[in-house]
Amino acid sequence: MEELLFWIKLLLLSFMTLVFVLKVAVLLWWRPKKIELHFSKQGIRGPPYHFFIGNFKELMGMMLKASSQPMPLSHNILPRVLSFYHHWKKIYGSTFLVWFGPTVRLTVSDPDLIREIFSSKSEFYEKNEAHPLVKQLEGDGLLSLKGEKWAHHRKIITPTFHMENLKLLIPVMAKCVVDMLDKWSAMLSDTGEVEIEVSEWFQILTEDVITRTAFGSSYEDGKAVFRLQAQQMLLAADVFQKIFIPGYRFFPTKRNINSWKLDKEIKKSLVKLIDKQKESFCGGGSGNEKLEKGPKDLLGLMIQASNSCPSSNSNITVDDIVEECKSFFFAGKQTTSNLLTWTTILLAMHPQWQVQAREEVLRVCGSRDLPTKDDVVKLKTLNMILNESLRLYPPIIATVRQAKTDVELGVYKIPRGTELLIPILAVHHDQALWGNDANEFNPSRFSQGVARASKHPVAYIPFGLGVRTCIGQNLAILQAKLTLAIILQRFAFTLAPSYQHAPTVLMLLYPQYGAPIIFQHLSQTAMANHDQGS
Numbered sequence: 326m327e328e329l330l331f332w333i334k335l336l337l338l339s340f341m342t343l344v345f346v347l348k349v350a351v352l353l354w355w356r357p358k359k360i361e362l363h364f365s366k367q368g369i370r371g372p373p374y375h376f377f378i379g380n381f382k383e384l385m386g387m388m389l390k391a392s393s394q395p396m397p398l399s400h401n402i403l404p405r406v407l408s409f410y411h412h413w414k415k416i417y418g419s420t421f422l423v424w425f426g427p428t429v430r431l432t433v434s435d436p437d438l439i440r441e442i443f444s445s446k447s448e449f450y451e452k453n454e455a456h457p458l459v460k461q462l463e464g465d466g467l468l469s470l471k472g473e474k475w476a477h478h479r480k481i482i483t484p485t486f487h488m489e490n491l492k493l494l495i496p497v498m499a500k501c502v503v504d505m506l507d508k509w510s511a512m513l514s515d516t517g518e519v520e521i522e523v524s525e526w527f528q529i530l531t532e533d534v535i536t537r538t539a540f541g542s543s544y545e546d547g548k549a550v551f552r553l554q555a556q557q558m559l560l561a562a563d564v565f566q567k568i569f570i571p572g573y574r575f576f577p578t579k580r581n582i583n584s585w586k587l588d589k590e591i592k593k594s595l596v597k598l599i600d601k602q603k604e605s606f607c608g609g610g611s612g613n614e615k616l617e618k619g620p621k622d623l624l625g626l627m628i629q630a631s632n633s634c635p636s637s638n639s640n641i642t643v644d645d646i647v648e649e650c651k652s653f654f655f656a657g658k659q660t661t662s663n664l665l666t667w668t669t670i671l672l673a674m675h676p677q678w679q680v681q682a683r684e685e686v687l688r689v690c691g692s693r694d695l696p697t698k699d700d701v702v703k704l705k706t707l708n709m710i711l712n713e714s715l716r717l718y719p720p721i722i723a724t725v726r727q728a729k730t731d732v733e734l735g736v737y738k739i740p741r742g743t744e745l746l747i748p749i750l751a752v753h754h755d756q757a758l759w760g761n762d763a764n765e766f767n768p769s770r771f772s773q774g775v776a777r778a779s780k781h782p783v784a785y786i787p788f789g790l791g792v793r794t795c796i797g798q799n800l801a802i803l804q805a806k807l808t809l810a811i812i813l814q815r816f817a818f819t820l821a822p823s824y825q826h827a828p829t830v831l832m833l834l835y836p837q838y839g840a841p842i843i844f845q846h847l848s849q850t851a852m853a854n855h856d857q858g859s
């Protein structure tokens with residue numbers, strides 16, 4: 326009897342092992358080969374799939390090699406930043422398959438197809454599921470939500486970013502910039518110069534502005550919440566450097582215990598903040614009346630929404646607010662500071678445009694007056710410069726969508742679940758769309774507006790496109806314009822001798838060896854002369 330039991334157990338174990346091996350073989354071999362065949366019948370090819378690792382080894386090899394040394398001072402950055410795309414595009418054309426492990430991605434850089442994915446047939450596509458570590462960083466807010474919950478949150482939060490609302494922030498934004506520049510001035514040498522690593526300073530600046538947009542009058546308490554979230558992000562980012570083990574974040578490791586503690590603290594602080602705001606609504610006037618008076622901050626709008634429909638399914642919870650705060654912090658801070666960093670580098674590399682931009686600022690605002698909301702609209706040259714900066718150095722270089730169902734994309738048949746990689750950077754550098762000078766810094770291409778700058782309306786997508794377009798773009802542009810205008814009023818700047826041109830990507834596009842810039846204080850007399858002359 327015992328022997329029989331032994332044989333049954335062995336048989337069961339062998340059967341389960343066989344099923345497991347078959348499942349693995351289907352997932353890691355048969356399915357990828359079937360997908361390759363499906364696409365090759367339609368003329369779409371790509372580097373061949375390798376068991377389990379896909380094209381990961383070649384891809385990492387190319388990326389590491391490309392980033393191993395700086396490049397010349399040129400804007401032809403695609404071969405360095407997206408080396409795998411640049412390499413395989415030459416072999417397989419712009420629409421090709423690439424394997425990130427057993428997950429396939431179809432690269433799509435044809436603007437007609439991009440328009441289908443984001444606009445005309447967007448209902449067939451959704452955001453892909455972010456890597457659990459990325460999700461920990463970006464939060465479960467607008468960036469990653471899907472379906473009804475996303476639509477509900479987007480509707481509630483949208484008024485925060487209306488231009489009329491953002492303009493109320495201009496004086497406080499300008500004050501943050503002036504405070505930063507006063508600190509630079511205090512560091513000036515006898516020759517009136519100072520070397521500044523701008524990317525670090527711009528991060529502190531944008532953090533301040535995002536905090537005000539998110540928390541409004543509860544700025545100080547909000548800052549403490551963001552500080553805790555920043556610590557949590559550091560812990561999560563640390564794991565990126567290590568091999569990913571599924572489920573690792575649930576183990577009680579030292580890092581995870583710290584992260585859970587931070588999570589608890591963040592929630593506690595936010596609950597306190599929410600209660601405080603709710604109390605202030607009750608003490609005189611309705612919540613709505615109070616909100617209409619001041620700027621509409623993220624926190625206020627979300628609290629208002631959680632009060633207005635407490636029993637409905639779509640109620641906003643404290644957890645929702647926590648996640649939206651994370652999303653805001655993650656999406657808004659580095660992106661805007663990257664835009665400021667690259668634009669400062671570009672203006673340092675192209676002094677004739679720096680002079681032109683400064684002349685405009687001095688004409689519109691004078692040499693010392695802080696730009697007002699009416700001034701900001703008049704800074705056309707600065708606008709063109711920012712557009713060109715976002716074209717050549719888009720902080721988000723690519724985005725991904727997933728087909729929700731079998732769908733036709735142009736002439737191609739795309740099976741459900743296929744991921745589509747849209748290389749924003751490659752579209753922005755495409756000579757077929759931008760002409761032979763695609764890799765040159767030429768802001769005047771935007772002189773007739775964005776629509777006329779290229780040969781296709783979808784050739785310029787630094788903020789994405791369609792319903793999931795960036796909600797914070799007005800804030801980013803406003804902050805960038807204001808910051809650069811005030812810098813141009815006070816300083817002339819050049820690249821520091823130690824600057825090495827090395828755009829690279831770690832989630833966002835950033836300068837691998839930093840951005841040291843030399844700022845020369847513009848004397849009051851020279852500026853006053855300019856004011857009199859104009």
Ligand code: HEM
Pocket residue numbers: 467468469479535652653656657658660661664719720721724725786787788789790792793794795796797798800801
């Ligand atoms: C130069 C600055 C910025 C750039 C280049 C940028 C770029 C983008 C892009 C490309 C997307 C779309 C991603 C996709 O379709 O997969 C996006 C979405 C988003 N951005 Fe920005 N962004 C910037 C600044 C900001 C700021 C300042 C905030 C908020 C404070 C923000 C919040 C968001 C959010 C919440 C989404 C998700 C929107 C949704 O799916 O409904 N961004 N951004």
